Amino acid sequence: MPKYLLRLLCFTMILGALPVIVIGSVSYSIASRDIEQKVRESNLQILHQTQMRVEQVLRSLQLSSIQYVNSPLVLQAMKKPLDSSEFQEIRDLTSGFNNLQAVTNIDQAYLVNLDQDWVVSMRSFGKLDDFSIRDRIGSYLTYTNSLFWVTQNDHLSTESLPASAGIAEDSQEQMPTLISSDDVVSMVFKIPMVPTNNSPKGFLVIDIADAEISTFLSQNPNTGDMYVLDRDQNFFLNENGQEEKYAALNEEIQAKVETSNQAEGFFNAEVEGNQVAVSYRKSPLNGWLYVSVVSLGQITAQSQKIALVTGVATLVMLCVTGLFAIYGSRRMYSPISRLLQFTKGLDSPVLQTGRRQDEFIYIEERLSTLFSSEKSLREQMKGQHVHLEEFFMTKLLTGKISEEDFRYQGERYDFPADWSSLGVLTLQIDTLEGTRYEEQDRDLLLFAVNNMVGELLPAELRFTPVMIDDAQVTVLASRLNDELQLKEWMHTQAEWIRERVVTYLNLPVSIGISRSYFAIGDTPRAYQESREALQGRVSLGSRIILHYEDIQPRGQTEAALYTQLRMIEDQLASALKQGDEEKTDMYFTQYLGLLADKKLHFSEYPVIMVQLLSRVYQLVQEQGGDVAEVLGEKASMAQLLKLSTLDEMTNWFRKRLFVPVIRFWREQEESQYMNIARRMIRLIEERYDRELSLEACAEELNFHPVYLSRVFKKEAGVNFTEYLAEYRMEKAKTWLQTTNLKISEIAEKLNYTNPTAFIRTFRKITGTTPGKYREQQR
Numbered sequence: 030m031p032k033y034l035l036r037l038l039c040f041t042m043i044l045g046a047l048p049v050i051v052i053g054s055v056s057y058s059i060a061s062r063d064i065e066q067k068v069r070e071s072n073l074q075i076l077h078q079t080q081m082r083v084e085q086v087l088r089s090l091q092l093s094s095i096q097y098v099n100s101p102l103v104l105q106a107m108k109k110p111l112d113s114s115e116f117q118e119i120r121d122l123t124s125g126f127n128n129l130q131a132v133t134n135i136d137q138a139y140l141v142n143l144d145q146d147w148v149v150s151m152r153s154f155g156k157l158d159d160f161s162i163r164d165r166i167g168s169y170l171t172y173t174n175s176l177f178w179v180t181q182n183d184h185l186s187t188e189s190l191p192a193s194a195g196i197a198e199d200s201q202e203q204m205p206t207l208i209s210s211d212d213v214v215s216m217v218f219k220i221p222m223v224p225t226n227n228s229p230k231g232f233l234v235i236d237i238a239d240a241e242i243s244t245f246l247s248q249n250p251n252t253g254d255m256y257v258l259d260r261d262q263n264f265f266l267n268e269n270g271q272e273e274k275y276a277a278l279n280e281e282i283q284a285k286v287e288t289s290n291q292a293e294g295f296f297n298a299e300v301e302g303n304q305v306a307v308s309y310r311k312s313p314l315n316g317w318l319y320v321s322v323v324s325l326g327q328i329t330a331q332s333q334k335i336a337l338v339t340g341v342a343t344l345v346m347l348c349v350t351g352l353f354a355i356y357g358s359r360r361m362y363s364p365i366s367r368l369l370q371f372t373k374g375l376d377s378p379v380l381q382t383g384r385r386q387d388e389f390i391y392i393e394e395r396l397s398t399l400f401s402s403e404k405s406l407r408e409q410m411k412g413q414h415v416h417l418e419e420f421f422m423t424k425l426l427t428g429k430i431s432e433e434d435f436r437y438q439g440e441r442y443d444f445p446a447d448w449s450s451l452g453v454l455t456l457q458i459d460t461l462e463g464t465r466y467e468e469q470d471r472d473l474l475l476f477a478v479n480n481m482v483g484e485l486l487p488a489e490l491r492f493t494p495v496m497i498d499d500a501q502v503t504v505l506a507s508r509l510n511d512e513l514q515l516k517e518w519m520h521t522q523a524e525w526i527r528e529r530v531v532t533y534l535n536l537p538v539s540i541g542i543s544r545s546y547f548a549i550g551d552t553p554r555a556y557q558e559s560r561e562a563l564q565g566r567v568s569l570g571s572r573i574i575l576h577y578e579d580i581q582p583r584g585q586t587e588a589a590l591y592t593q594l595r596m597i598e599d600q601l602a603s604a605l606k607q608g609d610e611e612k613t614d615m616y617f618t619q620y621l622g623l624l625a626d627k628k629l630h631f632s633e634y635p636v637i638m639v640q641l642l643s644r645v646y647q648l649v650q651e652q653g654g655d656v657a658e659v660l661g662e663k664a665s666m667a668q669l670l671k672l673s674t675l676d677e678m679t680n681w682f683r684k685r686l687f688v689p690v691i692r693f694w695r696e697q698e699e700s701q702y703m704n705i706a707r708r709m710i711r712l713i714e715e716r717y718d719r720e721l722s723l724e725a726c727a728e729e730l731n732f733h734p735v736y737l738s739r740v741f742k743k744e745a746g747v748n749f750t751e752y753l754a755e756y757r758m759e760k761a762k763t764w765l766q767t768t769n770l771k772i773s774e775i776a777e778k779l780n781y782t783n784p785t786a787f788i789r790t791f792r793k794i795t796g797t798t799p800g801k802y803r804e805q806q807r
Contacts, residue, residue: 031366038358045350050343057336065306065325069295072253072321073308077293079255080310080319082245087314089132090216090235091176097125098218098233103140107220107231110145111154119154126151129235136213137236141166144230162234165215169232175222178315179215180265212239214265239266253305253323258282260316274300275322282309282320297325368392418442418493426453426495426502428553435549445489448506452519453543453552455559456482456501456526459571460537460677475501478530478538485529486522500563502556515545516576523574539566540574593623594637598644605648608691617687621679638678645686660689705730706744709737710752717757718780723749758794761787765803772799 097103102121111119126138139162140149148160157163169179213236219229243266246255256275259265262283264272278298285294286309295308304325311318372395421442424430430438456478461468479501482494492504505522509515523540530538541562543555558577565580566573597620604612624637709726726749727734741749757779764775776787791799 034358037361038354041354041358042347042350045354046343046347054339057339068323069306069308072306072323073293073295073310076255076308076310076319076321079246080312083242083257083319084312084314086133086245087216090129090237093129093132094216094218094233094235095222097129098220098222100125103220103233106140106149107142107145111142111147111149113154119149122149123151133237134241135235136238136241139232139234141232141234142230143228143232165234166232169217169219169234170228172217172219175219177217178259178317179217180259180263212265213237214239214242242266253321255319255321258318258320262318275320278305278307278322279320282307282318285309286311286318365389414442415493419495422493422495422502422504423497425549425552426497426504426556432548432550442493443488444492445506447508449508449510450506450515450545450547451549451552451555452505452507452515452545453555453559454503454505454519454523454526455541455543455556455563456503456530456538457499457541457563458536458538459566462677462680464536466536471499474534474536475499477534478536481529481533482526485526490522500560502559504552512545516542516578519545520574520576527572527574537572539563539571541565542574542576544577590623594620594640597623598641601641602644602648605645605687605690610687610691613687613691614683617679617682638682641682642686645690648690660686705732705737705740709741709749710745713753713756717753717760718778720780721753754790755794758791761791761799762795762802765799766806775799 102118102125106118106122113119122140126135126140129135129138135151138151139160141157141162142148143157143166146157148155148157148162150160153160157166165179216235216237218233220231220233221229242257246257246266254271254275256264256271257266258279262279278300281298285296292313293308293310295306298305298307300322306323306325308321308323309318369392372392421430421438425435458471458474461471466474475496479494479496482491482501482503486494486503486505490506492506494501494503496502503526505519507515507518509518519542523542527538527540530536541559543558543562546552546555562575562577562580565575597616601613601616601620604616620641708730712726712729713721723734723738727737730737738749741752745752747755761775761779764770764778770778772788773784776784779787781787781790788798791797791802795802797805
């Protein structure tokens, strides 16, 4: 079957079947959700009814128990001791237990008197220690409420009749052995029931079997598994297998109860790989959680009929749609088949037939091959034509094309023909500092500017714009003959270009304009004039448009200017040596101000700046530094000559020269200071026992005494005399500790002619006399 015919057939079938499938799917989805919601609400209602049944019984039991605890019989009994001789009173107390049976079946009941140490149960009486309940009573003391429920009783066991009861044998026969179940829920009353920080006098404990409470839970299979968790989220109704099965689910329920602070809710979860719907309610009576877990498969079982009906209807519609699709598709495909047969007869290259192609693609490829060769040739010629124009203009601007060559070769290019005069505009980027661009973007930016010029200026007003080195060059053509009008017109064009570049690229540029000329052979000269005009930025600043006529030399520079510049250079060099950044900046500002006042020609700036650069190099070499290592490659003379504006030169000197030189001089000076201080300390260590003064050190080291004093004080922290005295006293301490030399002998060894002067100096530095110091150290 043809490929397009197959696609048409498939599309028709999909178009007919898709609405049925979508409607059926949506209907089934809505019905399933509605059924699920109804089942959830029904389960939650059943859960609520179950809770109400359980709590009704528990509340009735609570009320009956409260009446029993507050009865005069119990209140009187709690105030006195009981023994087996008070048989009638014990009978009355147990009769109250039997009355509680009218509410619900009670497994066991205890009345415990802690102060009098007796226990009355439904079938026995005795001391507290004789009952197994004594272990439970100890745990009940930790509860703070007067009434509470306990679901986990770990120490329930068979309880026999206590021997201490002392009841007659006949009575023992009437009171059978008490057996308490392990699976009970205990309702505990503290006696008295008023909350207090003191220990209670006794307890009323009523045990209800878990099986009794389980009878109130719903046994309807449609409600799924129903169970109850106590306040600590533990199973206590002995549902075998449910505790481990729903452990993770119970943790999730507890988290939802704590986070939502709502007493009821429902959600979907996964239990042992099965999707289930969970409903829960929290009891305000005792904090129990009533939980119902129903399989989602059970909930959605009723929606399977809808799915079956939808599937059958969809299948029928697919069959009907298929029949119509086959018939309609063949009728629609017939004109395409005729067009396909026509294209096969065209004289075109043989196409690949390794795989089945769509008919329209095949027809398109057949037709495209008829025109591809011509189109490809035209595109190639068009692209080469642009490059040839640029190459031709580059040769024209650099003087490699004569007028005869231009007339011969220029006819093939779309250059302006009807012109009277020409002019050259050369555009350069002033600086990339302070812009969002980096230096490596310069060529790309020039390319963008070149394209902008080609779009801004009409083809009849300019030759093809080109890029030469670091500039963009455009030759303008005009019909004007008046030089003033022509100059104004070229300035207007240059201003228009500069404004557009600033607007679109936010790029600072300047433009140089040559003088007007009338012969195409003068184009190289005009190009050089436009570049020379741009050099005027050195004295006039950046972001400007300069005409060649406006930058002609005004005469020779005065000799006095160089003398003044030399004086400022000397002051600047002195400030650099001192490491004074403020003075350096001040003298450099004076230097630049003097150049600005004299209004030098731009050609003189490089000479003067090179002279200043050489002076800075000399400062580095005077300190024994290598210029390349101290300043780096970016501070070379070649980099200086590349700068085109005075602002660039100023920033370059301050950043690349002055800052590194000041840092280098400071490092060298600090190193020299440390060397001098170390040599002076070495002299003290060698000549402390001889006459030694600052002047003697200056003569030894070939420095002025004042300079040595300043250097030593800066590096050592004390002056020379103090350091010498302290060093001599340290020697004296050592001799006083390790030798038996007399004080006068030590003074003589330290070059003190008078022992009194030595003692006075020693006491001034150490705070004690030499004699006392020797006594203290021995």
